[in-house]
Amino acid sequence: MSAPLNPTIEQVTNRIEKRSAKTRAAYLDQIEAAAAEGPHRKVLSCGNLAHGFAASGADKPALKDLKWPNVAIVTAYNDMLSAHQPLGEYPDRIKAALREVVATGQVAGGVPAMCDGVTQGQPGMELSLFSRDVIALSTAVSLSHNMFDAAICLGVCDKIVPGLLIGALRFGHLPVLFLPAGPMPSGLPNAEKARIRQLYAEGKIGRDKLLDAESASYHSPGTCTFYGTANSNQMFMEVMGLHVPGSAFVNPGTPLREAMIAATAQRAAKITHLGKDYRPLGRSIDARAIVNAIVGLHATGGSTNHTIHLVAIARAAGLIVDWDDFDDLSRATPLLARIYPNGEADVNHFHAAGGMAFLIRELLDNGLLHGDVLTLGSDRLSDYAREPFLEDGTLAWRDAPQESADLDVLRPVSDPVAKDGGMRLLTGNIGRCVIKVSAVKPPHRVVEAPAIVFESQEDFLARFKAGELERDFVAVVRFQGPKANGMPELHKLTPPLGSLQDRGFKVALVTDGRMSGASGKVPAAIHVSPEALDGGALAKVRDGDVIRLDAPAGTLEALVEPAEWDVRDLARTDLTHAQTGMGRELFAGFRKLATPAEEGALFMRELDRAERAEALVAEGA
Incomplete structure (x- = not known):
């Protein structure tokens, strides 16, 4: 019951x-x-219907009879x-x-x-x-x-x-x-797969070992x-x-x-x-x-x-x-x-x-x-x-079984893994975004550190490989929203950020892009809305600004004096490289019309009936 x-x-x-x-x-x-309207084939003309079942073989009589x-x-x-x-x-x-x-x-x-x-x-x-x-x-x-x-x-x-x-x-x-x-x-255990990915990111193993591990995972x-x-x-x-x-x-x-x-x-x-x-x-x-x-x-x-x-x-x-x-x-x-x-x-x-x-x-x-x-x-x-x-x-x-066969994997409501679902809304002067903390250990759920601003994954990875990120910082990866470049997932950031966190640095990610199911042990404030290209405050962040990400409190703040923050210009960037080639130019209309992430990142905008009527009046219809 x-x-x-x-x-x-x-x-x-x-x-x-x-x-x-x-x-x-x-x-x-x-x-x-x-x-x-009833069975829809009834509204089709004989020509319509004949086209619809011309190749149906033995099913033609049934499709004709509409029963x-x-x-x-x-x-x-x-x-x-x-x-x-x-x-x-x-x-x-x-x-x-x-x-x-x-x-x-x-x-x-x-x-x-x-x-x-x-x-x-x-x-x-x-x-x-x-x-x-x-x-x-x-x-x-x-x-x-x-x-x-x-x-x-x-x-x-x-x-x-x-x-x-x-x-x-x-x-x-x-x-x-x-x-x-x-x-x-099941293939290669997930923990082992993650370990090998991190070793590759650190340059400790080669591509051949990484490919062997990936092939044993997806097999x-x-x-x-x-x-x-x-x-x-x-x-x-x-x-x-x-x-x-x-x-x-x-x-x-x-x-x-x-x-x-x-x-x-x-x-x-x-x-x-x-x-x-x-x-x-x-x-x-x-x-x-x-x-x-x-x-x-x-x-x-x-x-x-x-x-x-x-x-x-x-x-x-x-x-x-x-x-x-x-x-x-x-x-x-x-x-x-x-x-x-x-x-x-x-x-x-x-x-x-x-x-x-x-x-x-x-x-x-x-x-x-x-x-x-x-x-x-x-x-x-x-x-x-x-x-x-x-x-x-x-x-x-x-x-269903009355008891879980493995309490390390699945638990009853009376004895849960955690008392809440671990997904949070963060708000503050940078915008609204979400964070998943169910895999983030409590000591890492609050990070306060200077921002380092990146405008692509490639920029981040190049600076990581050059040894420029050996410190506490919040990675601000912006111009990754639906209007900018279609809002890609930024999975390539996970191994290097995980490596830095394992070495004792306080790190976090803040982005208007996505991480999806790969959101893991590093705190990641994602889907920041409005996005940087759409006038979002993420475009105000500068290198060195102290960012405070506080998942338990539900806040994401740039600790900048309000008087300065309010008048600070929005950064701009050239996105040509992210909007042409590999068919991306065909999606220019999608990017232009895309709604914010919190509205579903849809390029299709559905109006209710009253709004349609108002729109028609406005257009003189």
Whole structure:
């Protein structure tokens, strides 16, 4: 029996609903209007419909008659990404499973899927964040053929799942399920991988040893096993009820994973408007579901990227979420998991210790999740407190274990890793930003030191290799926001900063860029908003300014006299090198229109109905 809802969670949910009343109502009106049209193939002309099933072979009669549910498959398959390579076989398996329940399926389209692990520290990384919005657009194009009664989205990694969900929410009258491929088996232990990376940064080993270690870590099909953005995606898909229960962390190529593919297909066919249990995506993703996702993020020490992505997802559903919501929910949510980089275990160890079923059971039983949300992958959220298994070859579910199999990896609410989620909002005269302290030891959570200003990762790394950073300092790496260069992740800074911290120096990072799931043992104030290029005070910082980062107090301050700070000019920089080449010039419009990180770093700005009307009047329409 679930406990009464935690008062903070209830309060935050209520204020999101109140803040979003107009935009949410406009969104629901839009999806209700789409749903009222009935089976969408009915509105297509004979020519439209003939084009839509010309290549469908034996499924043509069913698509003509409009009686069988037709499920769109939107796929992020490519065979370069280890996480997505298994998805190549999924469409045929989905179609076969659908035919067993008198339904059809069509691959509606593909979306791009880039790997931050491949592009990290490279020019292509500056396309990464905006790839999410390209994926959202591609999803919309895929579903715009109006041939479908439901959809299944195939994707796993960092920007892919948020992009698929943002695009699918614009077709919120459709039921939409998500289907991942699962993590690769465990390879080189994460602590050893981090040690070797740091040795390489210090010049103590060569590239050959580093490559051997990386190859032993990322070694087969499946998702990377550390708890970064990709695996955080799978966590919140479960917590929001968009998976068939237990889908997140089943390894690829196993009989259980194959059974989950069929179960997802058949569940999608069951919940269309043609049946008796219609469950549209847009009704499912409400303020309660978004709050559940944020709680899950905090309870597991998930990726800081989701302080951007969950905001953008919420906006696509007409909901307005900000970092105050994240901060308040973090203070109310205990940290229950230690998964690398917040510990040494990987997601396979987490799954073996009890995984998502144990986590959701603990959160529900202690009033930390809304149990009354509309789930799509099963009948109710409490179903996600059960784990899948095969019984004589048939998929079944059993209750989560009462006790964690490894308390070093997963703990109950009664005995958490920490009393709060470890993600904080920092405010002060530099701006608003977030910090993840779940992997930062308490002595390092407050740093007061002179600033050294950098305007690129390369500048930092060159000065580190030259031995110029052997001191206490706060690294201010600016002009890394969405308007400047697409807001890349700055993972290359982690090994050298970690090395300096290990040598006894007080160091911290302050940036308008991202760190994501790699936020680790060095305090990193990230996503500073407004960004430096957009008039943010980060552009006022000068070498030698004393910066105080105080995570427990929630403050980030340049200790400069207010009279001087207020009149100080904003620094400028030439970003030509970061905006051309490797296709970056094609994204000039994205950079120009991008909203601040706290608003989701979206280049798509959704207006509510009243604002649309005002805009039309202003334009003389």
